[in-house]
Amino acid sequence: MKSHARKAQPTASRGRLIAAAVALLAVIASVSVWLAQRDSSADESHSAHLPAANAALAGPQGGNAGALSALDKTFLTKVRQAGLWEMPAGRLAQTHASSEAIKRAGMHLLEGHSKLDQLAREDSEALSVPIPDEATAEQQGWVDQLKDARGKAFDQLFVDLLRASHGKIFITIGEVRATTKNTLIRRLATQTNNTVQDHMDVLEDTGLVTETTLDDVASTIPK
Numbered sequence: 526m527k528s529h530a531r532k533a534q535p536t537a538s539r540g541r542l543i544a545a546a547v548a549l550l551a552v553i554a555s556v557s558v559w560l561a562q563r564d565s566s567a568d569e570s571h572s573a574h575l576p577a578a579n580a581a582l583a584g585p586q587g588g589n590a591g592a593l594s595a596l597d598k599t600f601l602t603k604v605r606q607a608g609l610w611e612m613p614a615g616r617l618a619q620t621h622a623s624s625e626a627i628k629r630a631g632m633h634l635l636e637g638h639s640k641l642d643q644l645a646r647e648d649s650e651a652l653s654v655p656i657p658d659e660a661t662a663e664q665q666g667w668v669d670q671l672k673d674a675r676g677k678a679f680d681q682l683f684v685d686l687l688r689a690s691h692g693k694i695f696i697t698i699g700e701v702r703a704t705t706k707n708t709l710i711r712r713l714a715t716q717t718n719n720t721v722q723d724h725m726d727v728l729e730d731t732g733l734v735t736e737t738t739l740d741d742v743a744s745t746i747p748k
């Protein structure tokens with residue numbers, strides 16, 4: 526019995542040692558998790574108190590900063606009025622055009638100017654620059670001409686009028702985008718540039734753009 530008891534004692538000790546080791550590992554694991562969580566929340570708290578970093582991210586996208594020029598204000602009006610005649614023109618293309626390419630161009634006009642018009646109205650509000658609710662008399666005259674045309678005559682008139690007006694505003698957009706000091710106008714000029722580029726592309730895809738139209742656009746560039 527005595528020798529049996531001596532043999533049993535190391536086994537019991539080993540059991541206690543294993544239990545202690547397991548307990549120690551559990552404590553180490555808990556402390557590690559707690560430290561990791563503490564570091565993580567410290568990082569979040571630290572980030573939340575970095576106004577300079579947040580401002581730098583928000584600045585180029587959404588801020589309104591920088592002086593407005595007379596050209597900036599004119600540009601806002603031009604973007605608004607482009608939408609006010611091109612959206613009706615795009616709708617007319619769906620019913621009056623003979624070519625699918627013209628109908629497609631009309632859809633691009635409708636979609637592009639719906640978005641651009643929304644942006645122009647928001648910028649007008651934010652910048653306190655009033656914008657008109659009507660297209661110019663000349664633009665309304667173009668819509669009236671389109672209302673009276675049908676089929677192939679409509680297709681050619683549509684391309685002549687729209688490619689000429691897009692070419693002319695494209696020149697103004699470059700000037701505004703390159704020189705404006707105002708962040709909202711800069712963003713609007715970028716969006717307008719993309720939209721007008723798209724509209725020139727779909728108009729050219731119809732195969733109906735003439736040299737006469739391009740000469741007309743060229744004649745408006747100041748020498």
Ligand SMILES: [Fe+2]
Pocket residue numbers: 607611634637638691720721724
């Ligand atoms: Fe357009």
